[in-house]
Amino acid sequence: MKNFFLPFIILFSFTVLAQKEEVFIRKIYDEALENGEAYENLRSLCKDIGARVTGSAEAEMAVEWGQRLLKAANFDKVYLQEIMVPHWERGTKEVGWITTENGKLLKLDILALGMSIGTNGLLSAEVIEVEDLDALRNKSAAAIQGKIVFINKPFDQKLIKTFQAYGACWPIRGNGAVEAAKKGALGVVIRSLATPTDHFAHTGSMHYEANVNKIPAAAISTKHANVLSDWLKEGKVILKMEMDCAQFADKVSYNVIGEMTGKEDAQIITIGGHLDSWDVGEGAHDDGAGVVHSVEALRILKELGYKNKHTLRVVLFMNEENGNFGGKTYAKIAAEKKEVHIAAIESDRGGFLPVGFDVVGDSTQLKFVQNMYKILNPFQIYRLEAGYGGVDINPLREYYPAMLQLGLAISSQRYFDYHHAHSDVFENVNKRELELGAAAMSAMLYLLDQKL
Amino acid sequence: MKNFFLPFIILFSFTVLAQKEEVFIRKIYDEALENGEAYENLRSLCKDIGARVTGSAEAEMAVEWGQRLLKAANFDKVYLQEIMVPHWERGTKEVGWITTENGKLLKLDILALGMSIGTNGLLSAEVIEVEDLDALRNKSAAAIQGKIVFINKPFDQKLIKTFQAYGACWPIRGNGAVEAAKKGALGVVIRSLATPTDHFAHTGSMHYEANVNKIPAAAISTKHANVLSDWLKEGKVILKMEMDCAQFADKVSYNVIGEMTGKEDAQIITIGGHLDSWDVGEGAHDDGAGVVHSVEALRILKELGYKNKHTLRVVLFMNEENGNFGGKTYAKIAAEKKEVHIAAIESDRGGFLPVGFDVVGDSTQLKFVQNMYKILNPFQIYRLEAGYGGVDINPLREYYPAMLQLGLAISSQRYFDYHHAHSDVFENVNKRELELGAAAMSAMLYLLDQKL
Numbered sequence: 001m002k003n004f005f006l007p008f009i010i011l012f013s014f015t016v017l018a019q020k021e022e023v024f025i026r027k028i029y030d031e032a033l034e035n036g037e038a039y040e041n042l043r044s045l046c047k048d049i050g051a052r053v054t055g056s057a058e059a060e061m062a063v064e065w066g067q068r069l070l071k072a073a074n075f076d077k078v079y080l081q082e083i084m085v086p087h088w089e090r091g092t093k094e095v096g097w098i099t100t101e102n103g104k105l106l107k108l109d110i111l112a113l114g115m116s117i118g119t120n121g122l123l124s125a126e127v128i129e130v131e132d133l134d135a136l137r138n139k140s141a142a143a144i145q146g147k148i149v150f151i152n153k154p155f156d157q158k159l160i161k162t163f164q165a166y167g168a169c170w171p172i173r174g175n176g177a178v179e180a181a182k183k184g185a186l187g188v189v190i191r192s193l194a195t196p197t198d199h200f201a202h203t204g205s206m207h208y209e210a211n212v213n214k215i216p217a218a219a220i221s222t223k224h225a226n227v228l229s230d231w232l233k234e235g236k237v238i239l240k241m242e243m244d245c246a247q248f249a250d251k252v253s254y255n256v257i258g259e260m261t262g263k264e265d266a267q268i269i270t271i272g273g274h275l276d277s278w279d280v281g282e283g284a285h286d287d288g289a290g291v292v293h294s295v296e297a298l299r300i301l302k303e304l305g306y307k308n309k310h311t312l313r314v315v316l317f318m319n320e321e322n323g324n325f326g327g328k329t330y331a332k333i334a335a336e337k338k339e340v341h342i343a344a345i346e347s348d349r350g351g352f353l354p355v356g357f358d359v360v361g362d363s364t365q366l367k368f369v370q371n372m373y374k375i376l377n378p379f380q381i382y383r384l385e386a387g388y389g390g391v392d393i394n395p396l397r398e399y400y401p402a403m404l405q406l407g408l409a410i411s412s413q414r415y416f417d418y419h420h421a422h423s424d425v426f427e428n429v430n431k432r433e434l435e436l437g438a439a440a441m442s443a444m445l446y447l448l449d450q451k452l
Numbered sequence: 453m454k455n456f457f458l459p460f461i462i463l464f465s466f467t468v469l470a471q472k473e474e475v476f477i478r479k480i481y482d483e484a485l486e487n488g489e490a491y492e493n494l495r496s497l498c499k500d501i502g503a504r505v506t507g508s509a510e511a512e513m514a515v516e517w518g519q520r521l522l523k524a525a526n527f528d529k530v531y532l533q534e535i536m537v538p539h540w541e542r543g544t545k546e547v548g549w550i551t552t553e554n555g556k557l558l559k560l561d562i563l564a565l566g567m568s569i570g571t572n573g574l575l576s577a578e579v580i581e582v583e584d585l586d587a588l589r590n591k592s593a594a595a596i597q598g599k600i601v602f603i604n605k606p607f608d609q610k611l612i613k614t615f616q617a618y619g620a621c622w623p624i625r626g627n628g629a630v631e632a633a634k635k636g637a638l639g640v641v642i643r644s645l646a647t648p649t650d651h652f653a654h655t656g657s658m659h660y661e662a663n664v665n666k667i668p669a670a671a672i673s674t675k676h677a678n679v680l681s682d683w684l685k686e687g688k689v690i691l692k693m694e695m696d697c698a699q700f701a702d703k704v705s706y707n708v709i710g711e712m713t714g715k716e717d718a719q720i721i722t723i724g725g726h727l728d729s730w731d732v733g734e735g736a737h738d739d740g741a742g743v744v745h746s747v748e749a750l751r752i753l754k755e756l757g758y759k760n761k762h763t764l765r766v767v768l769f770m771n772e773e774n775g776n777f778g779g780k781t782y783a784k785i786a787a788e789k790k791e792v793h794i795a796a797i798e799s800d801r802g803g804f805l806p807v808g809f810d811v812v813g814d815s816t817q818l819k820f821v822q823n824m825y826k827i828l829n830p831f832q833i834y835r836l837e838a839g840y841g842g843v844d845i846n847p848l849r850e851y852y853p854a855m856l857q858l859g860l861a862i863s864s865q866r867y868f869d870y871h872h873a874h875s876d877v878f879e880n881v882n883k884r885e886l887e888l889g890a891a892a893m894s895a896m897l898y899l900l901d902q903k904l
Contacts, residue, residue: 029610029612030610033609033610034609034610157485157486157884158481158482158485158486160481160830160831160832160888162884195884196883353805353863353865355832378612379612380612380807380835380863382834382835383832383834411805411832411863413805413882413884413885413888414882414884414885417882430865430866430869431648432609432614432647432865432866433865433866436612436865
């Protein structure tokens with residue numbers, strides 16, 4: 001008879017535990033929605049610092065800003081982690097036109113792609129349009145030689161998750177210049193990687209390859225891509241462009257780190273976003289939102305007097321956009337120090353409505369996260385699926401292949417309206433959506449600390 | 453042995469049927485996202501017609517607009533349903549100030565509440581603040597007599613669903629004037645029913661009661677509500693306001709109806725939103741979105757060559773905002789004609805991200821809808837819960853208590869930023885979010901037609 005009540009006791013303990021977690025997560029959301037600091041922190045990052053491309057004065061100030069913010073939060077430790085980063089500047093000239101023989105002329109919405117060389121004066125050449133990289137590779141060198149290649153692949157609007165449409169166009173931005181140069185092109189312009197048809201050009205990283213001629217690369221707005229394509233159907237189009245962007249010697253920069261030291265052991269759970277942005281707009285959604293989400297997640301736990309088991313570490317990564325040296329260095333140093341990393345959460349999909357978490361792990365880890373559904377669903381977190389964690393935390397997997405990684409999943413419908421464009425500004429972030437993202441990050445950080 | 457394969461055949465048929473539905477719903481989404489007309493229709497309704505309060509010239513033009521749109525879609529029938537509606541006008545004067553004895557003065561962000569009387573010249577009185585209707589009822593008549601009552605209840609930001617915060621404040625807007633007048637107040641101003649702290653005043657319906665003095669009622673912005681409350685902590689505040697809004701004799705107006713006649717029987721499934729809006733902004737989210745969602749839902753089925761079993765009827769209801777005579781008349785005429793109504797779907801929660809459907813029905817009907825989860829989830833429709841259908845379709849339940857009603861559930865985080873305010877304009881609607889709403893409505897209409 002002694003064990004008769006045991007199942008009930010277990011069930012009771014389990015229920016009490018679940019209730020304890022529910023109560024605490026409710027407190028996390030209350031704090032985020034009533035006394036949240038994420039929105040004001042984002043305003044400050046966007047307006048007091050602004051766009052902060054790696055290597056810029058603004059990026060240096062963002063490091064100081066981050067350090068001040070983490071110190072003000074009174075975490076147990078706040079420190080910098082030195083890294084070497086690339087240094088590219090857009091320069092002061094960035095302009096383009098298209099003209100036709102029958103007298104049409106249009107000034108282009110244009111942005112150099114990040115890491116592109118300049119044009120060294122006015123570049124002027126006939127345009128040839130291709131639909132994607134395969135079409136470019138299939139062209140003869142004779143057809144491309146001496147021309148500016150225009151790669152005009154629109155987003156597939158049918159894809160419900162816009163990141164899939166982005167993923168399909170992404171190689172064009174990265175490899176377009178290399179593939180065009182192999183055929184003798186003088187320059188490349190791409191249709192902006194964007195959802196809407198409007199006048200914003202969207203920049204982003206491109207690269208060169210050794211032994212392939214470096215040619216300038218730029219993005220034009222989707223509206224102007226349509227115009228250019230229409231004009232090309234009627235006849236010859238000349239594109240003139242001048243850009244004096246350039247790359248300089250690598251510089252020293254920093255990841256900014258704060259932590260609440262664990263009580264029971266030295267296992268580490270990392271939460272973070274990236275501090276750098278592109279150099280246009282204010283990097284509000286990409287990834288100011290991830291930065292303030294992550295800081296707020298830890299601040300809330302501290303504010304609520306939570307006593308963490310593991311070490312909870314917020315990392316503001318530098319240089320996600322063009323090299324990921326922040327993420328790579330963080331992982332390398334962790335391994336060198338023989339730190340024990342058991343989990344990491346990243347927010348790098350904007351400050352829109354949070355809907356769940358993408359899970360990187362084996363089936364047991366996926367199941368572990370999916371078991372949180374019931375406790376998170378009252379807060380409209382419903383999508384707990386296998387997916388991708390984030391660019392910054394991804395390098396940790398090389399050294400900690402068994403660790404759990406999570407990416408905050410955000411409704412992606414509006415992300416590529418603003419991504420890498422002048423329109424990625426604070427005003428395009430909604431306060432409550434941002435706060436709900438911070439609360440979701442905090443709730444997950446708490447659940448991982450409790451359950452791992 | 454004859455029946456040995458039967459379970460497999462049933463399973464196979466079931467799978468084939470489910471696949472057929474999946475394939476068709478994929479086509480619905482493709483059409484909405486690639487060739488959708490919802491966004492352009494909404495632009496036209498917002499820009500070619502504009503705000504369209506019941507009884508206005510714009511409302512009359514909206515009826516013509518709706519009729520033209522349904523006729524252009526080539527539905528089997530397009531017709532008007534005559535109704536009598538109230539006619540209230542904001543007039544040309546609408547202004548307010550607060551002043552203090554120590555020299556402070558502020559011009560208020562102010563909007564008369566819909567159906568309010570005017571002030572008949574400049575109304576000037578001392579302000580008394582109360583936190584809600586209960587607090588007002590508990591005040592002595594002596595404290596209220598001759599004053600302007602300021603009801604200052606903010607939204608509870610902790611509530612994840614903002615409609616719950618709205619619901620808690622909603623009686624203040626409707627009954628504030630009556631309760632204040634019972635105590636001898638000269639006027640009432642309320643804190644706008646809105647999520648953010650900003651400079652937009654939000655209007656909405658209020659009412660008077662027989663045998664209670666009619667006093668003017670207005671809403672002020674949440675920012676100015678905070679200022680007024682702060683000043684009242686320091687001492688006496690005088691509020692001066694002038695409004696010449698007024699109610700006129702009832703007018704004739706119309707519900708606008710289009711239908712695809714059913715093949716098998718005369719059972720009717722209604723889908724709709726409301727054509728009227730408040731008289732500020734452009735009624736983009738409330739409820740231009742619902743109008744174009746509903747028209748697009750039926751247009752897509754027709755475009756895809758779908759042969760409907762039941763009669764599918766799109767209704768653009770008039771007068772949801774201040775009387776609901778469109779919805780009431782539609783239900784009454786349906787019953788008089790002995791129509792058989794089996795289901796109705798309404799969209800009246802904005803053009804933001806759709807997340808599911810609220811279900812009005814018994815447990816079997818709820819289960820019936822929840823069984824669609826698997827087929828809708830790939831399109832990010834995940835919330836199928838008991839809830840509310842919509843104001844326009846609700847009167848049908850009086851005559852058809854067993855019918856199934858569904859309300860398109862939309863992420864509500866941004867709805868009360870724009871609701872009933874000058875900011876409810878086309879530019880604040882995102883194209884893809886709107887299109888996904890139309891696709892969700894169309895998919896549900898199709899599934900109901902197939903499965904009922």
